[in-house]
Amino acid sequence: MSAVVSAQNLGLTFRTNDGDVVALSDVNLTIEKGEFVSFIGPSGCGKTTFLRTIADLEQPTSGTLDINGQTPEQARKARAYGYVFQAPALYPWRTIEKNVALPLEIMGYTSAQQAERVKRTMDLVNLAGFEKKYPWQLSGGMQQRASIARALAFDADLLLMDEPFGALDEIVRDHLNSELLKLWERTQKTICFVTHSIPEAVYLSTKIVVMSPRPGRVTDIIESDLPRARPLDIRESPEFLAIAARVRDGLRAGHSYEEAV
Amino acid sequence: MxxxxxxxxxxxxxxxxxxxxxxxxxxxxxxxxxxxxxxxxxxxxxxxxxxxxxxxxxxxxxxxxxxxxxxxxxxxxxxxxxxxxxxxxxxxxxxxxxxxxxxxxxxxxxxxxxxxxxxxxxxxxxxxxxxxxxxxxxxPQVILPPPSMIWARITASVPTLLADFQQTFLKAVLIGYALGCGLGFVVAILIDRSPFLKSGLLPLGNFVSALPIVGVAPIMVMWFGFDWPSKAAVVVIMTFFPMLVNTVAGLNASSAIERDLMRTYAAGYWQTLMKLRLPAAGPFIFNALKINSTLALIGAIVAEFFGTPIVGMGFRISTEVGRMNVDMVWAEIAVAAVAGSVFYGVIVLIERGVTFWHPSVRGA
CATH class of the missing domain: 1.20.58 (Methane Monooxygenase Hydroxylase; Chain G, domain 1)
Known part of the structure; x- marks a missing residue:
């Protein structure tokens, strides 16, 4: 196994008019190939910033960060990852299939390759039959599925997901979570997943990174020993609840620091 | 009830x-x-x-x-x-x-x-x-002629009205409009590309738009002669700035997430421009096109008040009013109003086709 993401003493400070804000401080983390890693913590703990730093959307101010042994910028230019944002960010002037084909157009795939990949990824996220619809004709859950298809279309090995289901109701969310697990199972991708839901993090992950704010830092890294095949009712099992309790303890430890300030 | x-x-x-x-x-x-x-x-x-x-x-x-x-x-x-x-x-x-x-x-x-x-x-x-x-x-007829009289004047002077329409609308307005809007668009892209031009050209464009058209028109006649090019030049000056400002605003209309998405694909400047920022700017650009369609007609007609060959809608209005032929003035006004409305309507139809996805068009 080789490290897909490797961060050493990573720090990021935003300079604002009100002074410096430390978004990340001394983050050390290694993510191996094929892992499903969740980042959990209260808002302002830097979990999204860390994901954006991996994606080269933010630049770290200290420490080192390697993606597949490259700098984040090289990795971005090599199209090493697909990014799923909090909002679907589908372009309303494109049909769903054209939206999924957008990265393929930019990366210069032939139209035959585009058609083949669009069909494959649309099937993967169960959106077959909606190719010709426009984003605003679809429900929120379907839009977010389309944005996942778009991130998968060019077959990057790393999938970065920033609270992709945060805006959806719990029923849709449960459904998409179990579909995401199946998808991960089938594609063998490495997934980094930002969330602030404990059950979601425990249900999905092989590794849970607990973070706390001011300054954003990692307080606990939990390796989950749940089996890879996870029916939804695994969430009532004692093993699941034990991991959830440990995550909750980690979050509480972060909060006590906050209350002391 | x-x-x-x-x-x-x-x-x-x-x-x-x-x-x-x-x-x-x-x-x-x-x-x-x-x-x-x-x-x-x-x-x-x-x-x-x-x-x-x-x-x-x-x-x-x-x-x-x-x-x-x-x-x-x-x-x-x-x-x-x-x-x-x-x-x-x-x-x-x-x-x-x-x-x-x-x-x-x-x-x-x-x-x-x-x-x-x-x-x-x-x-x-x-x-x-x-x-x-x-x-x-x-x-009194001079105050307001009845519509029937205006209609009779229109049907009796079709050749004159047609010649005026060609001179003013088909030449000065359409050519000036295309040049002015095109120039505004190109300069907006240049400005977007370079911060130096943004601080240099935008105030200049603002300055040009503030020039009083009544003062500029005679100068344009000196520069470009009596015929339609001087009128087209006035139209260019009038339509340039609305297009520039709207396109600059429109190019910044895409959201941060949409632009980040392009960055994650390592898309180049032109790819981002063509696939994201220009489509997102569509509603703004069409606003400018609509505003300019009426401005262009006004500009061309007023510009003809200051030196022109003996044809053109503005020329006809200014001379016939002097000869108390108010029905002819109204006939020209009617032609201008119809031409302006059709021009505007055509742009609205194109807009509906191009920016069909925008909430203001699809009625969501």
Missing amino acids: SQLQFFLALVAGGLCAAALALSLVTPFEQGLLLKAFLALGFLSLIRFFVPLGLWADGAFAVLGAVAVLTAIGVFAPTPAFFWMALIAAWLFAWLFVERLSKALAPGLADNAGLGLLIPIVFGVTILVAWEAITRAGNV
Whole structure:
């Protein structure tokens, strides 16, 4: 196994008019190939910033960060990852299939390759039959599925997901979570997943990174020993609840620091 | 029946009754159609006991308009009941449109043809009132000629109007519009590309737009001669800035997430421009195109007031007004209004096709 993401003493400070804000401080983390890693913590703990730093959307101010042994910028230019944002960010002037084909157009795939990949990824996220619809004709859950298809279309090995289901109701969310697990199972991708839901993090992950704010830092890294095949009712099992309790303890430890300030 | 409809119906019927009573002093056979309209209008008061369909009100309005127009000049001097009949006909038209718009309101999109009826009724009402007031009221021609006279002038001077239209609209307006909008667009892209140009060109564009057109037009005539190029130059100056400002704003209309997405694909500047920022700027660019379509016509006509060959809409307006041929001035105004509306309408149609996805177009 080789490290897909490797961060050493990573720090990021935003300079604002009100002074410096430390978004990340001394983050050390290694993510191996094929892992499903969740980042959990209260808002302002830097979990999204860390994901954006991996994606080269933010630049770290200290420490080192390697993606597949490259700098984040090289990795971005090599199209090493697909990014799923909090909002679907589908372009309303494109049909769903054209939206999924957008990265393929930019990366210069032939139209035959585009058609083949669009069909494959649309099937993967169960959106077959909606190719010709426009984003605003679809429900929120379907839009977010389309944005996942778009991130998968060019077959990057790393999938970065920033609270992709945060805006959806719990029923849709449960459904998409179990579909995401199946998808991960089938594609063998490495997934980094930002969330602030404990059950979601425990249900999905092989590794849970607990973070706390001011300054954003990692307080606990939990390796989950749940089996890879996870029916939804695994969430009532004692093993699941034990991991959830440990995550909750980690979050509480972060909060006590906050209350002391 | 709403309160407004109630009062409209009551006043229209009441006016007819009063006018009918006043008209009884004139010989019976004089203005028979007008009297028939007044009698029927009086009878319409039975609607308070037996409901009348909205098409009945439409028929009353049409009958009233025809009766009033045919009765012009029958009575001399114009009696009070003539004016009362005109007002009653207008009230019936109002009532008709009011009821029609209420009936259509739930599914206006499905009734495009009927929806079009409302502005047509509105326009025809204005024309009928204009015709009746100017002719029956003996309004001096120089102040306001009746529409029939303007129409007669239009049909009698088609070759002149056509030559003016070609000179002003097809040459000065369209060419100036294309150049001005195109230039504004290109400069907006240049500005977007370079912060230096942003601080240098944007204030300059602002400065150019602040130039008074009345002052610039004679200068343009010096520079580009008497013919249409000088008018096109004025149009360029007028249309350049709205296009520039709107395109610059539109290029920044895409959201941060949408731009981040392009960055994650390692998309280049031009790819991001073509696939994200220009489509997102579409609604802004079309706003500028719409604003400019009317500005261009105004600019070209006014520019012709300052030196021009003996053809052109602005030239015709300025010379014919000096010769008291006000009907010709109105004929040119009518041509300009129709041309401007069609121009605007065509751009709106293209806009609907191109920015179909925008909430303001798809009605979400």
